[in-house]
Amino acid sequence: MQEYLLLMVGAILVNNVILARFLGLCSFMGVTTRVDTAMGMGLATTFVITVSSMLNWAAQAYLLEPFGLGYLRTVVFILVIAGAVQFTEMTVRKVSPPLFQMLGIYLPLITTNCAVLGVALLLIEGRMSFIESTVFAFASSLGYSLVMVIFAGLRERLALAEIPRLFAGPPIGFITAGLLALAFMGFSGISTV
Amino acid sequence: MFLLLAVGSLTVIGVVLGGILGTAARLLAVKVDPLEADLQALLPGSQCGQCGYVGCAQAAKALAAGDAAATATLCPPGGKATAEALAKRLGVSIDLSDHVERGPEYAAINEELCIGCTRCLKECSVDGIFGATKQMHTILVESCHACGKCIPVCPTDAITMRPIPVTLATWHWPKPATAH
Numbered sequence: 001m002q003e004y005l006l007l008m009v010g011a012i013l014v015n016n017v018i019l020a021r022f023l024g025l026c027s028f029m030g031v032t033t034r035v036d037t038a039m040g041m042g043l044a045t046t047f048v049i050t051v052s053s054m055l056n057w058a059a060q061a062y063l064l065e066p067f068g069l070g071y072l073r074t075v076v077f078i079l080v081i082a083g084a085v086q087f088t089e090m091t092v093r094k095v096s097p098p099l100f101q102m103l104g105i106y107l108p109l110i111t112t113n114c115a116v117l118g119v120a121l122l123l124i125e126g127r128m129s130f131i132e133s134t135v136f137a138f139a140s141s142l143g144y145s146l147v148m149v150i151f152a153g154l155r156e157r158l159a160l161a162e163i164p165r166l167f168a169g170p171p172i173g174f175i176t177a178g179l180l181a182l183a184f185m186g187f188s189g190i191s192t193v
Numbered sequence: 194m195f196l197l198l199a200v201g202s203l204t205v206i207g208v209v210l211g212g213i214l215g216t217a218a219r220l221l222a223v224k225v226d227p228l229e230a231d232l233q234a235l236l237p238g239s240q241c242g243q244c245g246y247v248g249c250a251q252a253a254k255a256l257a258a259g260d261a262a263a264t265a266t267l268c269p270p271g272g273k274a275t276a277e278a279l280a281k282r283l284g285v286s287i288d289l290s291d292h293v294e295r296g297p298e299y300a301a302i303n304e305e306l307c308i309g310c311t312r313c314l315k316e317c318s319v320d321g322i323f324g325a326t327k328q329m330h331t332i333l334v335e336s337c338h339a340c341g342k343c344i345p346v347c348p349t350d351a352i353t354m355r356p357i358p359v360t361l362a363t364w365h366w367p368k369p370a371t372a373h
Contacts, residue, residue, distance in 0.1 A: 059206075067198055076206060083210035087217055094221040 004135050011139035013187040017115045018147045019180060020188075021122075024115030028148065029173060031106060033159075038152035040099075041106050042145025044088070046138070048110045049119050052077075052084040053137030056120040057130055077120050078111075085111045115144055151180060228282070229257035235278045236268060241340030242318055243269045256283065266292075270339060274368075298354045299337040300344065304329050306351035313343035313352060 017023045024045075031041045056077050064070055089107045093100045100107075110116060119140045123133040154176055163172050233253035240248035244267040246255060255263040256279065265280035265287050273294055280287045302313075302322075309327040321337045324330030332343075334357075344352050357363065 063202060063206075067202065069199060069202060072199055072203065075203065079203075079206055079210060083214060086214055090214075090217050090221045093223055097223075 004132070007132065007135055008139040008142075009190065011136050012143035012146065013184070014190055016143045016147060016184055016187075017119065017140050018144055019177075019184040021118065023118040024113050024144060027106075027109070027113055027115075028151065028177070029170070032148055032152040032155055035149060035152045035156060036102075037106070038148040039145070040103050042141075042148045044092075044103050044107055045110055045113060045115065046141035046145055048081070048085055048088055049116050049141035049144070050134065050138045051088070052081045052116055053120050053123060054130070054134055055080045055084060057123065057128075057133045060124050061130075073121070073124070074117070077117055081116050081120070082111050115140075147180070147184075151177065154180070226257050229253050231282055232256050232279060235275060235282060237271050237275065239270065239338045239340075240318060241270060241338055242342060243340050269341075295356075297357045298339040299334050299357055300332050300339060300341065300352050301334075301355050302330055302332055303351040303353065304331070306349045308349055310348060312346045312348065316342045316346050318342065 011017075015021060018025065018028050027041060027045070032038045059076055059080055060073070064073055064076065069076075085108060089100075092103070092107065119137050122140075123136050126133075126136070128136060155173060158172055158176065167175070230253075233250055236249040236253060238249050242248065244252045244263075246252040246263075252263065252267060256265075256267070265283055265285060266276045266289070268275050268279070271279075273289055273292055276287060276289060276292070307324075307329045309324060309329060311324060311326055311330070314322045314324055314330060318340060319336050319338060321333045322330055322343065323333065332352075339354060341354060344354070
């Protein structure tokens with residue numbers, strides 16, 4: 001139990017997908033202008049990362065490894081992720097039209113979010129078991145959502161702050177992101193796996 | 194052998210995923226009324242709520258469903274062109290002889306009358322009104338889309354609609370009388 005907890009803390013805070021591994025930066029800069037869109041994006045990405053990691057783990061364990069097809073990993077993973085995203089989109093559209101309207105264009109764009117592929121590749125690299133990899137994927141995506149919401153909150157305040165004209169908009173966003181990454185480096189003092 | 198295995202496995206994954214998605218697309222298909230989609234495309238899409246519905250999507254839904262309250266003339270900002278286009282798509286005839294076409298307008302607060310009650314502030318659908326309790330309010334002209342929802346709530350009748358003045362920056366050639 002303790003090792004799973006450590007794994008989760010490590011994936012959420014210490015090796016945060018966005019601020020320590022620098023994955024998924026386009027959505028990090030792109031959809032964090034408002035807290036609620038950031039939250040929606042975070043939720044949808046959490047779901048996709050968790051589901052596609054499970055599928056990718058299975059693909060790695062039962063297809064790529066036994067047949068020595070490791071060099072096809074990227075292609076197969078992308079295929080599986082695209083399928084999972086498409087399926088998620090259809091399900092959300094059927095089950096919850098309001099959520100579908102809220103997420104809109106962000107849903108299909110998750111396919112190209114490198115955090116999704118990155119997490120899948122990381123858990124193969126770490127040679128994790130199925131449960132470990134599911135916990136790791138879920139925790140990583142929680143870390144992703146956390147940083148998205150924090151950064152969106154910061155940017156909402158930045159929008160109202162008095163910023164020198166030279167820095168207004170994306171520049172101050174990048175500087176803030178750098179400071180946030182520095183702050184998250186503080187977590188690396190926590191010893192984890 | 195190696196090549197066949199690689200090609201074969203990718204083909205199998207592709208076919209399986211495609212099959213699952215194809216089945217899912219059928220099982221999870223959402224029916225969209227083509228009439229509703231067309232009507233929504235004809236509406237301005239500014240979600241002002243003057244028609245009495247929450248937004249243009251809801252108005253299009255009511256129009257498509259044939260609600261008694263919803264008629265082709267329901268959209269005030271759309272003007273004559275929108276009403277005619279809606280009537281054409283719905284296949285009904287409308288009488289627009291007493292229709293007065295209004296140009297683009299904006300709402301303005303008469304600042305001498307404003308008592309700072311914040312009622313119009315809460316009503317504004319585009320957050321285009323600035324102000325605070327007991328302080329004079331003002332309307333951001335560039336945000337205002339003239340839905341007029343702030344006018345009836347004003348206790349001192351301080352809000353009026355004014356035509357947007359034509360300047361060199363906003364002037365354009367007259368548009369065709371009807372939309373096609």
